[in-house]
Amino acid sequence: MMRIPMAWLSEYVRTELDADQLAEMLTDLGIEIEEIEDAPGGLGGKVLVAEVTPNRGDCLSILGMAREVAARTGAELVMPDLTVPESADERIDGRVRVGIEAEDLCARYSARLVLGVTPGPSPQWMQDKLLACGQRPIDILVDVTNYVMFELGQPLHAFDYDLLGPNIGVRRAREGEILSTLDGVDRKLTPGNLLITDGANGVALAGVMGGASTAVSSTTRNVLIEAAHFTAPNIRRTARNLGLESESSYRFARVVDPGGTIRAADRCAQLLAQCAGGTVVTGVVDALVRPIEPATITLRPARCNTFLGLALTCDEMAGYLRALGMEVTIIDGLLAVEVPTYRPDVTREVDLIEEVARLHGYNNVPMTLPPAAQRTGRLSRAQKAERRIRDLCLAAGLNEVWTFSLTSPQAMARAGYNQDPAAIGAVTLENALSTDFSVMRWSMLPSMLEVVGRNMTAHGGEVRIFEVGRTYAGLDPRVTDQTAAEAGRIATGHTAASLPVPCTEERTLAGAVTGRLYSSAWNMPAEQLGADITEVKGLLDLLCGELRLAGVTAEPCDDPVFEPGRSGQLKLAGETIAVFGEVADGILDAYDIRRPVVLFEANLGRMIAASDLSRAYRPLPRYPAALRDIALVVPDEVPQAAVEAAIREVADNLAELKLFDVYRGKGLPEGQRSLAYGLTFRLPDRTLTDVEVDAAMARIVEHAQTACSAVLRA
Amino acid sequence: MEEDLRRLEAEATALLEAAADLRALEEARVKVFGKQGLVTVGLPQMKDVPAQLRPVIGKLANQVKQSVQGCFDARLAALEAAGKAAAGAARRFDPTLPGRLALPGRKHPLTLIWEDLVDIFTGFGFSVAEGPEVELSYYNFTALAIPEDHPARDGRDSFYIQGTTVLRTETSAVQIRTMETQEPPVRIIAPGRVYRRDAVDATHCHTFHQCEGLLVDRDVSFGDLKGILYATAQELYGEGAIVRFTPDYFPFTEPSAQMAIWYGREGICRDPNDPDARWLEVLGCGMVDPQVLANVGYDSETYTGFAFGVGMERLAMLKYGVDDIRLFFEGDLRFTGQF
Structure with a gap:
């Protein structure tokens, strides 16, 4: 943030523009003016508040801003008067010696000496300008360094020369070295911090804050002005790590003009002579690590x-x-x-x-369109499949939600997912902002329950939701930047899939249903309206069918989020691709949900990998079908799929099979249920005879008995 | 004889007309057309009619018979219609009753924006790329020319997992993954989830979504970047949306720019002179820095390119007037049901 008092700016560039026009012009040049304020105090006029991008350290000064205005408007840039009234008698030689030890962190250190100053308040015009720049005036010795910093962009530091002595060193702090800074805090330093010394002991934290031992005060008589060039990253780190961000560190962190140190020292000395009655010693000390050339x-x-x-x-x-x-x-x-x-x-x-x-x-750059593409833009197979799946969920009346991937082990455990994150390779943050968001979810079901709970609290209405997102696990610590740097050169012919990734991010679908499928169903019985586990199974069946997954099997599931005996899982080639079921009572309680909820989660990655989205026409049947019903009584422990499989195994010419009733109760032995199927038989090239169909039915009854103890229901 | 016939016609007609409902009409029918009915017995036998009168009487008898039958048919039709009307009144549908509908699922507003962007950019020949959210800093920072000491790499701004693994801070990482595995020309967009170490409030969130765009080809210019983003704004916000480009700074583009949109009290503003409107930043973009092209082994003299990254929540907030970013992630159906 840089404040530009227009009255001050106009000393260096004349412009007829008003504040709004100037703001628009600067914004057009990339110096975004975020606000226009009235200047406080006696300065008058407006202050433009600019957001300066990190590459434009040169704009963090009134002169720098004036340069931009002059460049755009063609007006003349008027430099401030930089002549220094040097004393004929006093020379700097022998009075100040600078030794730069940390040459990588300090490219230049310039210094001037002003003798016999009188501390006290700075003149009103200076105070007004400082205030307009957002800087509180303190004392002429400090104010003048700030003034020159705002004017020219070079941060300065004023030492009490009598406390400092003639020697100045620039070196890295030693591990654990203590410096008492201006604000009275003893700071423990590391070699990452750059220190200004009196030849032995630290006297200032370079570019960030001065030390207490050499600070200027009301008793200061002789002042050494430091105008140095420090390396940006080091100053930024020190300021951040110590929480000492200041106007000075802000500028150093964005690179100041290494060629401008002497000019700034001169201006500062000139102003001290003018406003504090000092005598400027002739000459400048300028320690330069290497020549600075354009x-x-x-x-x-x-x-x-x-x-x-x-x-x-x-x-x-x-x-x-x-x-x-x-x-x-x-x-x-x-x-x-x-x-x-x-x-x-x-x-x-x-x-x-x-x-x-x-x-x-x-x-003013004319808008054009790029050269025509040589091929169409496209979605990947997986993206197309994902779109289809999303559409089907919407068609099933589920509302899409987007929830955070970041969660906490506690939130996962609340839904019964109390695995040790480390054991499953969960992605745990080293520097989480809060404990609520410290790990990447490895299941989306906890998020679904949270959304159901929130909606219950908010409006208590129907909640039918789904999310297509990612789950994260299997973090591989062996995948590092090194792996990436080795893998990644186009010449090696990698594919996007083969570039290293640190963990498995699985495309996942999850959802929850509770409440009614219909709006305003005033003429339907209530029991037909509610969501239940069969509806969710139906959706999963639909998805498997649409993706043409072959060989999907269903079996019970022991996921702890579900009520025992009220859940299921779908498997493909031995791997679980989906789980679904009624949420266990204890878990509903944990989310303060007071009605049954059915949840599901599907591994879309696996499903899509096995999917077939191609479609081909099959001729419509030309001969009539023979329709037969059959009801088979089987022990409860025989799953429906076994009965269905037994029928399919022996039913020749079976075109379609549909379960239409499950009955348990009166007329049937205890522990048995009747499964009733509608069967459709058909041949492509002729009409089936009754004899053929009867024979098929007889085989079904016989085989069902052997295969799964089924008895034809009387 | 003629008079007898006229009387017969009048009597029969009166009987039929008097029937008030279908049952009465049936009774009347028996009285008129039954075995002993008026018409059955009342019409003269032709053998009893003198020969010279037969043509006249025969014709008249026929007329009477037809007239009575016509009267019966009309009465039957009228009574049937009246019956239907009465029954219909009881089962009449009240069109003001609410209908029954399986509640439709609704897309999330960010999905709508996502699909808008995919539709627009596939139209320009861009394919849709994806990359991991748990990312290596090589792809997220280094290859994008973000220096080691850049503040974005700092643990205050970015989430770190271990060592060099981060939650990606922009979808720009997908640029690198794409270019490292594909020779130019490249045209991709990469919509996806990104993470910054920000506390959650109405305008900030640790999780948000970006859509990255990248085009590298021969002779791609800054004017092309402006053109494609202008066209995008028109498509997303409607014809007449006003945008401007101003210089900005990103380590991996040069020149860098930001695009802002003219926004008034009522949302997107099409009047450049609206005193209440102001510029709102929409996205960052620029020409791909030749250094980034060189990093992935592209010849940066032959190929130039542009890239942009746009916050999808930002787009949605501007398009729909949403004022709190948290709404996108809470799953409140009263919110998502509005789109």
């Missing part, structure tokens, strides 16, 4: 135009870049561009292309 990049105008979809001339491109302060030479139709040090984000040709686009205006 980079030169070549821009190919043809590449730029193709990339953007524009037809600009070399001169137009050069004009835009020059407006940003870049030196451009056109040689043989190519642009040689010297990028000033305040734009360290511009390092490649494509970065220059972005600058051209920005200055030209994104909204």
